[in-house]
Amino acid sequence: MDINTVIADLEAIVGPQHVLRSRAERAVYGYDASVFRGTELLAVVLPTTAEQISRLVVWCRDHGVPYVARGTGTGISGGAIPTHGGVVIELALMNQVLEVDLANRLAVVQPGVVNQDLKRSVQQHGYAYTYVPDPGSQVVSTIGGNVATNAGGMHCLKYGITGNHILGLEMVLPDGDIVTVGGKAVDQPGADLTGLLVGSEGTLGIVTKIIVRLLQMPEAVTTHLALFKTVDDAANTVSGIISSGLLPAAMELLDKSIMQAVDKAVHIGFPAEAGAALIIELDGFSDDMARNADRVAEVCKTHDVISFETEEGIEAGQRLWLSRRAAFGAMARLDTDVYIVDGCVPRTQLPEALRRVTAIAERYDLPIVNVAHAGDGNLHPSIPFSKRRAGDIERVLEAGREILEACVELGGSITGEHGVGMEKQNEMTLMFTPTELQVMRRIKLAHDPDDLCNPKKIFPLSMLAEAAS
Numbered sequence: 001m002d003i004n005t006v007i008a009d010l011e012a013i014v015g016p017q018h019v020l021r022s023r024a025e026r027a028v029y030g031y032d033a034s035v036f037r038g039t040e041l042l043a044v045v046l047p048t049t050a051e052q053i054s055r056l057v058v059w060c061r062d063h064g065v066p067y068v069a070r071g072t073g074t075g076i077s078g079g080a081i082p083t084h085g086g087v088v089i090e091l092a093l094m095n096q097v098l099e100v101d102l103a104n105r106l107a108v109v110q111p112g113v114v115n116q117d118l119k120r121s122v123q124q125h126g127y128a129y130t131y132v133p134d135p136g137s138q139v140v141s142t143i144g145g146n147v148a149t150n151a152g153g154m155h156c157l158k159y160g161i162t163g164n165h166i167l168g169l170e171m172v173l174p175d176g177d178i179v180t181v182g183g184k185a186v187d188q189p190g191a192d193l194t195g196l197l198v199g200s201e202g203t204l205g206i207v208t209k210i211i212v213r214l215l216q217m218p219e220a221v222t223t224h225l226a227l228f229k230t231v232d233d234a235a236n237t238v239s240g241i242i243s244s245g246l247l248p249a250a251m252e253l254l255d256k257s258i259m260q261a262v263d264k265a266v267h268i269g270f271p272a273e274a275g276a277a278l279i280i281e282l283d284g285f286s287d288d289m290a291r292n293a294d295r296v297a298e299v300c301k302t303h304d305v306i307s308f309e310t311e312e313g314i315e316a317g318q319r320l321w322l323s324r325r326a327a328f329g330a331m332a333r334l335d336t337d338v339y340i341v342d343g344c345v346p347r348t349q350l351p352e353a354l355r356r357v358t359a360i361a362e363r364y365d366l367p368i369v370n371v372a373h374a375g376d377g378n379l380h381p382s383i384p385f386s387k388r389r390a391g392d393i394e395r396v397l398e399a400g401r402e403i404l405e406a407c408v409e410l411g412g413s414i415t416g417e418h419g420v421g422m423e424k425q426n427e428m429t430l431m432f433t434p435t436e437l438q439v440m441r442r443i444k445l446a447h448d449p450d451d452l453c454n455p456k457k458i459f460p461l462s463m464l465a466e467a468a469s
């Protein structure tokens, strides 16, 4: 296909100012926040309406061109990376909060709205309600990307992941049809298509409008920083708190190596004997807060806590949250690259999972630092490495695979929140039988018979090769 004809066709749909074609611009879109890189693409288009997206996918179908939707490219599994060339459909210009309806506790947004901007927009209507899901990337990732990956976050322990907050979607299907699933009313007849599409990683269509649920802000919040000698003590405390009958809003764990990195970056001053930290946030009615904080402190004591600090209110709590929020930035000091593994186990298996992570790190002679959405049993062992050192990336990916194998052996999952993308296609066989994978594949091909919509992601490469032969 002549590239000038391609560009002319795309410009006719979205306007010349909304097509990026220079080599440098296209190169940027070959990456996301993962360690992977895509193939050369034809162009990047920035549509402003669902109708334009519909025309774009019909053009792609008619010309056999693959395409991939993109939010802000903060994904860590390569989901938004074009693996087969084609067109990137960047949703950044569809960034309007269309409606905030406090009486019905919902908002309607375009997919390119940044998570934190939605929260701010809701708060402009008064502080009673908020949109809860808060991935660590909330200052930059989009609601469309959050929906497509079914993103988790710090407060998902108590309030659930993105999918629990989505009431309905407008989507452009791969045949160009614009459909609405779910809606503003509480109960929708028929199969739960919203549930099917949330987390489908842009492989079943492109989300163009999202109805989100708003929840009441808690009356009171306290934040606690508990330091322990060992990771085992911290991890056992997590299960201890929940089995005592308390459900904190968040429980995040840091191990000694990431605490040291964070300390160098933001100077927290952790004592030398601290081997793990838990950040625990409680929320609820003011009258209950002191009693619940005492109960948490009691559980921490039974696991030999070294120190226990408390801050009251969201603003004051930020001091204690700093070590967690600075964690990913601090990793940048450890080497030129970092591979962030995303696995999940039942929370009672967290101590064993983290022991296995340490053993794997030792066997591969790799430095691994650990942060975890501990309340959810969601581990992020992170491996600093350098793509410039020969053999590093292969060793790192191999260690990552072993960590995921361990998670599955312990009754968990190969992903807690980042999705499968191109990173964990082959690890899908650790969790699903060939028949189960075929069921998923049939759903994909029923929506997208030409396999052009974010193609060749999620499914094991061996399965895709077999189907192609």
Ligand SMILES: Cc1cc2nc3c(=O)[nH]c(=O)nc-3n(C[C@H](O)[C@H](O)[C@H](O)COP(=O)(O)OP(=O)(O)OC[C@H]3O[C@@H](n4cnc5c(N)ncnc54)[C@H](O)[C@@H]3O)c2cc1C
Pocket: 032, 033, 068, 069, 070, 071, 072, 073, 074, 075, 076, 078, 079, 080, 081, 091, 111, 134, 135, 136, 137, 140, 141, 142, 143, 144, 145, 146, 147, 148, 149, 150, 151, 152, 153, 154, 201, 202, 203, 205, 206, 207, 208, 328, 417, 418, 454
């Ligand atoms: C520092 C840091 C912290 C992070 N913390 C968390 C965390 O706590 N929890 C968590 O879950 N993730 C986290 N992430 C990962 C990432 O931010 C999330 O996966 C996020 O949801 C991706 O949003 P995005 O807008 O960047 O999407 P992108 O990376 O652009 O795309 C992600 C996927 O969504 C698809 N997609 C995007 N928009 C659409 C659309 N409109 N329609 C259909 N498909 C679409 C893409 O094709 C791709 O498959 C973190 C990332 C970083 C860098």
